[in-house]
Amino acid sequence: MKTAAIILAAGQGTRMQSDLPKVLHQIGCAPMVVHAMASANTLEPERLIVVTGHGGDLVEGAVRDWRDDAIFAVQAEQLGTAHAVQQAAAGLEGFDGDAVVLYGDTPFISGDTLAAMRDARADGTAVVVLGFEAANPGGYGRLVTGPDGLQAIVEAKEATPEQLAITLCNSGVVMADAAILLDLVRAVGNDNAKGEYYLTDIVGLARSRGMTCAAVTCAEQETMGVNSRTDLAAAEAVFQWTRRARALEEGITLTAPETVHFAFDTHIGRDVTIAPNVVFGPGVTVETGAEIRAFCHLEGCHIAEGAQIGPYARLRPGAEVGGGARVGNFVEVKNAVLHAGAKVNHLTYIGDAEIGERANIGAGTITCNYDGVFKHKTIIGADAFVGSNSALVAPVTIADGGYVASGSVVTSDVGPGDLAIGRARQVNKPGLGARMVARLRALKEKR
Structure with missing residues (x-):
């Protein structure tokens, strides 16, 4: 009919x-x-x-x-x-x-x-x-x-x-x-x-x-009809409870169901584990066996089988996280691909980038993708290692197996197996620290 x-x-x-x-x-x-x-x-x-x-x-x-x-x-x-x-x-x-x-x-x-x-x-x-x-x-x-x-x-x-x-x-x-x-x-x-x-x-x-x-x-x-903001809040509660119940029936683990918020189009595979206080925005797909740890916010992203996200991670539209990859605490990923086994574990921003298989991105690293007018891409090859507190100024490429020393500002491409050091040389002045502190304390006593 x-x-x-x-x-x-x-x-x-x-x-x-x-x-x-x-x-x-x-x-x-x-x-x-x-x-x-x-x-x-x-x-x-x-x-x-x-x-x-x-x-x-x-x-x-x-x-x-x-x-x-x-x-x-x-x-x-x-x-x-x-x-x-x-x-x-x-x-x-x-x-x-x-x-x-x-x-x-x-x-x-x-x-x-x-x-x-x-x-x-x-x-x-x-x-x-x-x-x-x-x-x-x-x-x-x-x-x-x-x-x-x-x-x-x-x-x-x-x-x-x-x-x-x-x-x-x-x-x-x-x-x-x-x-x-x-x-x-x-x-x-x-x-x-x-x-x-x-x-x-x-x-x-x-x-x-x-x-x-x-x-x-x-x-x-x-x-249920919605005619007021009160009705809207009640309808949201009905939607969330219904969606949580369906998730549990479909073989998804919710350790604190009442704290997880789904979107209309959220797709989650079996044997996914979702910890407390996770929020799904629109356009999220999570494949079988992935783990979403507590206090993550996800939207417009795809998470492959066995990946681990969070806690306290934010995935924005265009984020693609490969199988077995890890996105850790206080990491933000936007319009970027993390291939299988890549690790971005701490305090990092990855935007407009491609991270190769098994690459390791150190804590505090950022991809500097915006010049005030245009967005630019950072490419990091397989098995590359980026040391902590590095700034990768796009457009820039770090080849397979490339290394970046901690604290570097990288503005030029890094070849396969090369080590990039982009920081000023450290100079130590013997005894100067103690003399400076003594002088400052003396000035303070005079005030």
């Missing part, structure tokens, strides 16, 4: 108190609308239509970063959810299949839940609505069911006392044949307390035309 996904992402979200469109606020380092897209992608939709409004250009740009074939529609006036779905009509032109309506501020609808809705459609139900048993129904719309399925969706403001007692509530997610869905939303009126065109009205309209409707249920947590 072909599927098109319609994601409603037009709202401003005034309760967020932000100039940023609500759906661009992030959970797990990815905009909420991207989470909704991930839900939709479990159905492998032939078309993905995003309905934008407030800050539409920003929303469109963020969506294209993740899916460049998305179709966009604009809801210039926010007149309700049925009106928003109508705006997707052009994007559905020529499409023959089902359409599912999702929300850019509802990030946790699972693939299993959408599959259950698709199964209900395959069984012949014309309109499938996603519901949940609410612990506190409050202002949610109520799903009124009967022997022949879903009879109506009643908004809380329009509900009778008997209907308000119903705990089966509406998530807003619906699935139907795309042509039928558009026909139904065009027939929706706005004779209600808010003067809006409610998508929920399509159930009554469908039944009046002899169509069957049904409710599929899911856990309430899946339907």
Whole structure:
């Protein structure tokens, strides 16, 4: 069954108190609308239509970063959810299949839940609505069911006392044949307390035309919507706990799970060990058997099998750490490749560089990669040794087996097996130190 996904992402979200469109606020380092897209992608939709409004250009740009074939529609006036779905009509032109309506501020609808809705459609139900048993129904719309399925969706403001007692509530997610869905939303009126065109009205309209409707249920947590900064914080907590649980199930050791923070796109292999207080930013892949020690911050990097990172290391975008390589405490790596077995163990900055196999970079070494205008590259060969507290002024190459003496400033290439010494010669003045101290103390006593 072909599927098109319609994601409603037009709202401003005034309760967020932000100039940023609500759906661009992030959970797990990815905009909420991207989470909704991930839900939709479990159905492998032939078309993905995003309905934008407030800050539409920003929303469109963020969506294209993740899916460049998305179709966009604009809801210039926010007149309700049925009106928003109508705006997707052009994007559905020529499409023959089902359409599912999702929300850019509802990030946790699972693939299993959408599959259950698709199964209900395959069984012949014309309109499938996603519901949940609410612990506190409050202002949610109520799903009124009967022997022949879903009879109506009643908004809380329009509900009778008997209907308000119903705990089966509406998530807003619906699935139907795309042509039928558009026909139904065009027939929706706005004779209600808010003067809006409610998508929920399509159930009554469908039944009046002899169509069957049904409710599929899911856990309430899946339907969590984000309307405020408090909601956003709660959603982040849900994401992190869910991701940690999945990591443990996948054979990853988390010694203090509650202190590890994942990103939306973090990929980690089996038998990886992650110590406390590790933060994964976007774009991180860690392969089997690697170890991430405490208090590391990783983003945009790839860590190969058996590598060891940290503690207190920072890997920035473009960092590639080879198999068995070591990046130690207070080391920062940016846009650099460390080949297999390389060691950068202490207090070091490696930027715009390539470090050869088994090379050893001493404590306090920095690659001086920026001249104030351009970035330049440092290349260090296999089995090279760079002594502590050295500055490598790029562009510069240290060949295989090259040596750099501690405390050197290296401005010229170093050949294979050569030793580079780039520091002033030490001069000792006998007794001068003691005489200087005595003089200074005498001056201090006179003050």
